[in-house]
Amino acid sequence: MTLHRKPEYGRVNRGKPINFSFDGKIYSAFDGDSLASALLAHGVHLVGRSFKYHRPRGFVAAGPEEPNALVTFDRGPGRVTPNVRATTLEVFDGLVAHSQNNWPSLTFDMGAVNDLFYMLFPAGFYNKTFMWPKSFWDRVYEPAIRKMAGLGPAPIDEDADIYASQYMHCETLIVGAGPAGIAAALAASEKPGRVILVDEQYEFGGSLLSTPNMVINDIPAWQWLEDSLAILKARENVTLLTRTTVIGYYHENFLGAVERITDHEKDLSSHKPRERLYKIRAGEVVLATGAIERPLVFQSNDRPGVMLASAAHTYLNRYGVVVGEKIALFTCHDSAYEVIFDLADAGISIAGVIDVRDQVSETIIAAAKARNIEILTGTIVSGTSGKFRVSSLRASKIEDGKITSTWEIACDCLLMCGGWTPSIHLFSHSKGSLKWREDLGAYIPDNPNENVISVGACNGTFGLRKIMTEGAGGSTEYQVNAGAFGSGIIPATFPTEGDPAKVKAFVDFQNDVTEKDINLAVREGLKSIEHVKRYTTTGMATDQGKTSNLNALQIAAKAVYKPVQQVGLTTFRPPYTPTTFGALVGGKDGHSFHVIRKTPMDGWAEDHGAVFEPVALWRRARYFPRDGEDMLAAVNRECLTTRCSLGIFDASTLGKVEVIGPDAAEFMNRMYTNPWLKLKPGSCRYGLMLGEDGYIMDDGVIGRLAENHFHVTTTTGGAPRVFRMMEDYRQTEWPELDVWLTSTTEQWAVIALNGPNARKLIEPFVEGIDLSEEKFPHMAVREGRICGVETRLFRVSFSGELGFEINVPAHYGRALWETLFIAGQKYDITPYGTETMHVLRAEKGFIIVGQDTDGTVTPMDVGMSWAIGKKKKDFVGKRSLSRPDIMAEGRKQLVGLLTDDPNIVLEEGAQLIANPEQSIPMDMIGHVTSSYWSATLNRSIALAMVKNGHALTESNVYIPMPGKIYKAQVSKCVFYDPNGERLNVI
Amino acid sequence: MLSELKIDQAVELAPILTGEVDLLPVQTRYSLRVKPKERCAFIEASNIDLPAQIGKMSVQYDRVVLCIGPDEYILICSLAEREPLARKFEELMGKYIFSATDISHRNVSFILSGEQTTNMINVGCPLDLSLENFPVGKCTRTIFESAEIILFRMGKTKFQLETWRSFAPFIVGYFEKYCLQNRGK
Amino acid sequence: MLLIKCPYCQEDRPEIEFSYSGEAHIARPLNPDDLSDEEWAEYLFIRSNRRGLHHERWLHAHGCARFFNALRDTVSDKFELTYKMGEPKAQVKK
């Protein structure tokens, strides 16, 4: 088959032919082709259907600004990427891609009826039409819109690829490796300091890749490029990153860049990540991001075969592909003539040049004449024809702003050039201010907000010599053969033939927004470009209006009779181009998603079938089911065994803080509500901590090991918060105190033993501590050894049974646990988890901060006035306890609840009401905070916060639950062993 | 007296990490705080060299002292030194205003080495680890993804990384991914 | 991600090492009991919530673990100045 290739043109590797598939058909290509160039080489211009009207669409561009040619890149299950621009997708042998947004096929699309009923789809159509009734949205509109107007389908399989991320640092980051960027890199890397040069394409060179006829310092452009890259590669301080797109520019020169690593590789068997996210911190940033050619807005400018002039240039010179056999040009700018002359020189027939301007320069006229190219000045293209590809254009002569005559010109490709738009996206991300350049009809960078400079076309500088000299920062003067870049005008809109309401001149190809839509939005009162954008959706597609924003802006400005600067510019936001979620996650998935902290005994629990639950960052054993047990059965057994004999529990997650210093006791006295100055070394006390607002913040048992030394424990979840708050007061409020805090949460493994046989179990293993009731009473702490290892042994109980908490250095935790578990067999020892721990403590009425309290609960509310040192002058939160609202009647207070039906376990969080007969909405007087089945008591128990609860003892409350309202009696919080006799088993 | 219990740091290193990441055996570690105006006297009395500046470390015999806060030091040494150190601190307690807390089992340490080390650390740690900005002998507390670490440089391509016990597997997971992805690099 | 100069470390360090700790220069009253309910409520709850330069407390949490004060622009997010606890309140230049 004859390909549309020019043998002597392009950089593709003709020695490496490959095959790929598009919509199920196999095509040939060369290594170095993009999917777009490869398809164009086969004359394939129709590659998609438009978003709203399902109009046939072809390639508009050759780079990342492409609005139309979005395809689905299919590498098999878990590797399907929709909405990939065919112009940036590198072809490799075996590549599979599909067109999108068409059903049943690209050439016969049911949705194309939208095009015939286009009157139904004006600007704001979605806003206006789908508003009422609300229920229709979910059931009717949304699914229909999705089916008809979607982009590519979202992948459904789990992503089969891996991703990575990496911080990087450099003194100079250069974004864009076109002539300006390379000149900048050459200059920057002569000095010491790390230089990173990134470019989104797989090959450095930017516009030079499309302009081989240029001569730089007497060297042909491509040779110059090769030489320069060799110099850069040889410099140790230079890092070159191709296929790397800078997607966002953030504070203090922090930029995100995504490198595509395997998307172009045939073989996926390596362990390489698909993409890597670089998080780059740069001393200085040089933006050399170039400019994007602007389309012209005229009737049927979206027909396949209508494309940017620069794109045809790239397809010819970089890929050796000719985009048509009879090519016409519609322009308002000199720069496109270089393209049409190159095409003519390549032997392609030129159908004519239609130039909006009344005059063009003598040089251009002479050059055109030499090539026998006809230039029609003062003329526009007022329409195109052709089914799936342009076959002719209508040229119209303009006089005094009106069409005076129209005729047809046959062509199979129409190039357009509406001037150039500097790529200021990244500069804009960095919050630099912009200024309007009337001659360019575009915004360019003004005052930077970071240490950044823009060079070359992105700075509004055009012409190769100027671009390169600016890139080099003036350090090198470049000589090039090219003439001036030329100039143009910015027409924005053109006169039309016939009824303007029937004209479809596209501004935003990707979102199917026409000139008429923008005018309508303005007529309907939307004067700000931000509003026009949202109403019409112009610039809101995945390309963020790279080709359309300036046209939309100028059409809107014209419609409101204001200068463009007064209409504004929509804000560019990261990412610069669409980015995969995988790249953003950057490998932080699976086990890397977040920290799962495990205690030293976690492995044992796992080996013994524990069911785990997350508690803060920790995973904790919740219960230890034996054969066939469900949670309730396991917890019942664990509770009864512990109360009758012995249970072993992993309490290692409790926060622990070592408080040491001459002022340790004074510090504790200020932080906690309880008095600490007179606590004897060797004793423990339950400590209650408030926020300065008087609400309970944390609690825990605190042991005094020496005059100047406390071992503080906190709740599991509260540990970091409590430590930070203590440090805050220590450093900022009381710097005069000589005291230090050290987190020892992970220094100690903590094994809690509870049950009447607890002492008997440990006795044989303990050295240096007299365990007798007299010498080691409840709420005492001793230091000694257990199994030959140092221990801090606490005699405390969170179950109401005789209890010990054995602290040993963490790496010994598992071995000690195993030793005790084996020795405990003779007491029928049971391991238990957090669920049994919760039941045992609830039976005793002990609160759990964060479950029974919620950050608005005072010590008085939970009946813990006893924990407040009455004689203390001050402690954190004290003053708040006498605030009027905290002393007021009617606060919720903690009570016990006993359901009338002992078998009913209330739902935690269920609301309480005083009278079930009242009308809805009922007056809620409280809620259940904890609720369990108590095997020990053979009935359900619950704790609840109830308005004035302390005065309601023995009265009835009601708890509506799904299906029924239950009755319960308010009780004291302590359900079991109210006198605490079980603590003192001898 | 009963037999000693087995020590278990609960860290497993995949074979791919060989040569890049090594787990140190249990070390003696103290978190030391000294009232700044007593620093010199404390050094004299304890013979522990406390660096004068945040980010600096001292090396005495096999003992490393890191200064990671204005009055905060981490002392790392062999297990054998623990008893004598504990006795020394007990002696000095009351004479000087300081705090010494045993954190030997709180942390685990990794030695990271090889040409790719800084890149591997930069997978999760945002600091600039160039030799100019993080020279040999520099130490700091910082962050690796959501895990706090202490990092110090022992050579051009050799670092020690300390982290709390339960955060170690999370960090090692990143190292494994890195080594797997860069196999043969 | 911002860079923040820690006045203790004397280094520019990445923002994720730090954590914000509320408005600065609001000292806890020495004798809370002497304050009226209104005065105490003012201390507890009332903050300036300034647009522009704002005195803030930051904690170099994953660094030297010190709290320090800063003057930061809440519009641009940028830090103007950081200084140690106990140093006089930074003046806002007009």
Ligand SMILES: [Zn+2]
């Ligand atoms: Zn610091």
